Amino acid sequence: MQTLAQLNLPHLAVEDAAFAADPVSHFREARKTNPWIAASDIGYWVHDYQAIRDLLSQDDKFRPAYDGIVEIMGARGTPWGRFTEEQLISLPPEQHAALRTTFARKFTPRFANQLRPMMRETITRMLDEWAPRERFDFEEFAANFPITIMFTLVGAPVEEIPGIRSSLETLGLAFSMDKSRIPEIHEGYERLERLVQRIIAERRASPDKGTRGDLLDLLIETGDEGNVPERQLQDLVIFFFVAGYDTSKNVLTYTLRLLLDRPDLYERCARDHEYCRKVLDESLRLFNPGSVPRFTDQDVVYRDVLIPKDTMIWFTLNISGRDETAFEDADTFDPDREIDPATRPIPFSLGKHMCLGQHIARAQLQEALHQIAQRLHDPQLAGEYGWRPYPGAWGLKGLPIAFTPTDKTPEPA
Amino acid sequence: MVKVTFVQPDGSEETIDAAPGQSMMEAAQASGIRGIVADCGGNCSCGTCRVFVAPEWRARTGTASELELDMLEMHEERQDGERLCCQITLADDLTGVRVAVPKSQF
Ligand code: HEM
Ligand code: FES
Numbered sequence: 099m100q101t102l103a104q105l106n107l108p109h110l111a112v113e114d115a116a117f118a119a120d121p122v123s124h125f126r127e128a129r130k131t132n133p134w135i136a137a138s139d140i141g142y143w144v145h146d147y148q149a150i151r152d153l154l155s156q157d158d159k160f161r162p163a164y165d166g167i168v169e170i171m172g173a174r175g176t177p178w179g180r181f182t183e184e185q186l187i188s189l190p191p192e193q194h195a196a197l198r199t200t201f202a203r204k205f206t207p208r209f210a211n212q213l214r215p216m217m218r219e220t221i222t223r224m225l226d227e228w229a230p231r232e233r234f235d236f237e238e239f240a241a242n243f244p245i246t247i248m249f250t251l252v253g254a255p256v257e258e259i260p261g262i263r264s265s266l267e268t269l270g271l272a273f274s275m276d277k278s279r280i281p282e283i284h285e286g287y288e289r290l291e292r293l294v295q296r297i298i299a300e301r302r303a304s305p306d307k308g309t310r311g312d313l314l315d316l317l318i319e320t321g322d323e324g325n326v327p328e329r330q331l332q333d334l335v336i337f338f339f340v341a342g343y344d345t346s347k348n349v350l351t352y353t354l355r356l357l358l359d360r361p362d363l364y365e366r367c368a369r370d371h372e373y374c375r376k377v378l379d380e381s382l383r384l385f386n387p388g389s390v391p392r393f394t395d396q397d398v399v400y401r402d403v404l405i406p407k408d409t410m411i412w413f414t415l416n417i418s419g420r421d422e423t424a425f426e427d428a429d430t431f432d433p434d435r436e437i438d439p440a441t442r443p444i445p446f447s448l449g450k451h452m453c454l455g456q457h458i459a460r461a462q463l464q465e466a467l468h469q470i471a472q473r474l475h476d477p478q479l480a481g482e483y484g485w486r487p488y489p490g491a492w493g494l495k496g497l498p499i500a501f502t503p504t505d506k507t508p509e510p511a
Numbered sequence: 512m513v514k515v516t517f518v519q520p521d522g523s524e525e526t527i528d529a530a531p532g533q534s535m536m537e538a539a540q541a542s543g544i545r546g547i548v549a550d551c552g553g554n555c556s557c558g559t560c561r562v563f564v565a566p567e568w569r570a571r572t573g574t575a576s577e578l579e580l581d582m583l584e585m586h587e588e589r590q591d592g593e594r595l596c597c598q599i600t601l602a603d604d605l606t607g608v609r610v611a612v613p614k615s616q617f
Contacts, residue, residue: 155550155552157552198554202555202556202578203577203578203581205556206578206581206582206584207558207581207582207583207584207585208580208581208582208584209581211584372587379617437615437617439545439546439547439548439615439616440545442548442550442559442616444550446550446557448550448551448552449550449551449552449554450551450552450554452550452551452552452554452556452557454556456557457585
């Protein structure tokens with residue numbers, strides 16, 4: 099057996115722009131030296147599909163390392179640092195389980211299905227406003243969608259969307275490990291915290307508290323029944339804003355990028371609601387924003403390598419679906435591909451921290467894609483696009499498109 | 512030991528011996544039963560450990576909780592006897608239980 103330190107590991111410049119533009123090739127190159135793990139300045143990277151599945155599902159041996167990021171960023175003791183260390187995903191196991199169980203029923207497929215009409219209305223209203231422009235930055239359009247849904251879910255005032263969007267943009271870059279961003283991260287976090295504290299306080303004081311039946315009512319009610327401290331309730335709502343923003347936006351943007359090259363499939367998305375689900379499943383295999391950080395909670399031995407306790411490891415969910423040892427024609431976009439249960443894609447992580455919002459995310463993306471494909475006809479790439487930093491919420495930066503607007507055609511009964 | 516038989520979509524069967532107290536999902540994973548994906552590790556939040564319990568066993572496997580029923584709504588086609596097998600705890604009186612594994616977990 100060898101220890102990690104004894105291995106000859108490839109070293110990855112994950113924080114470089116060139117890396118973010120094409121991580122798949124970099125990881126494929128790294129495989130030639132070691133088939134499953136690589137090193138970097140900010141920790142190790144497990145990038146082999148099977149290794150991720152084998153390790154990340156062992157909740158007893160790994161703990162989320164968001165506190166490690168706060169440490170690297172030198173932000174201990176700041177409001178953003180406190181939040182990051184105390185948010186749902188960072189809580190000690192028993193507190194995490196209790197809080198997650200308390201709110202689990204508000205995040206089921208049934209609940210997500212009930213939100214579909216609201217999701218359809220939201221995207222339709224946005225398309226009414228944006229489609230007549232005939233060209234726009236699709237990323238910017240996509241950014242407004244999850245945030246408007248979240249505002250609707252918690253009854254927040256829509257005039258504040260632009261300010262909060264800019265907060266979320268900044269917070270999404272917090273894990274890029276760029277310390278120069280620290281002042282704006284604090285400012286962004288504090289704006290979001292103020293909004294969340296205010297909407298919860300206002301709802302509690304409001305005569306129609308509990309009568310709206312929106313997510314905020316449900317969270318307050320469930321939190322009170324479960325004796326959840328106010329601070330934790332606030333953190334949870336802040337976390338929903340943060341967790342659902344760049345993730346959903348980046349997936350929707352990348353999905354459209356894929357479809358720009360496949361007008362045949364795009365047209366089918368306009369006609370076929372169920373097909374949109376398949377397109378998104380396949381898109382989430384080819385791309386998703388997350389690489390998730392963990393610390394080993396004990397010495398871990400895997401493939402005859404000893405990983406000592408407290409080693410920081412990133413699991414690259416985002417490129418795991420491109421692993422050629424697990425997926426045939428890994429780079430081919432084929433929504434009709436049959437999913438082998440042994441290699442089900444893992445965009446929402448594995449184990450007890452698996453995305454709580456995944457059913458809401460899947461529903462909102464499906465509703466959005468179906469409406470977009472009906473309203474933005476024949477979209478074409480109309481300029482260049484870039485990439486967001488690889489660690490954290492990775493994805494396209496900008497996606498200029500031009501298209502022919504179409505009036506909404508009534509859906510077949 | 513509790514004997515559990517998994518029937519695959521192609522009709523093939525596999526019977527495993529599991530310890531009482533384990534969930535059916537844990538037993539399936541320990542024996543590498545194909546088709547029990549169980550991405551969330553038994554937390555009733557992924558819905559990828561779905562099985563169909565044979566009619567004669569449904570009384571003994573019990574009924575799904577509200578949370579489990581809400582989760583099962585992710586599947587387009589609903590079927591009698593469907594359960595998330597991470598929510599079925601194996602006990603001695605379940606020995607011989609038969610469940611079918613769906614073709615896909617989505
Ligand atoms: C396509 C969109 C989304 C993707 C790809 C995504 C991905 C993820 C991933 C990979 C994790 C696990 C992080 C880890 O293991 O360290 C996660 C956790 C989480 N996500 Fe999402 N997410 C999305 C949308 C959402 C939305 C819309 C919400 C809220 C409504 C949400 C709420 C959460 C929460 C609360 C957790 C933490 C769960 C826990 O620790 O128990 N996500 N998400
Ligand atoms: S293992 Fe995830 S719901 Fe059963």
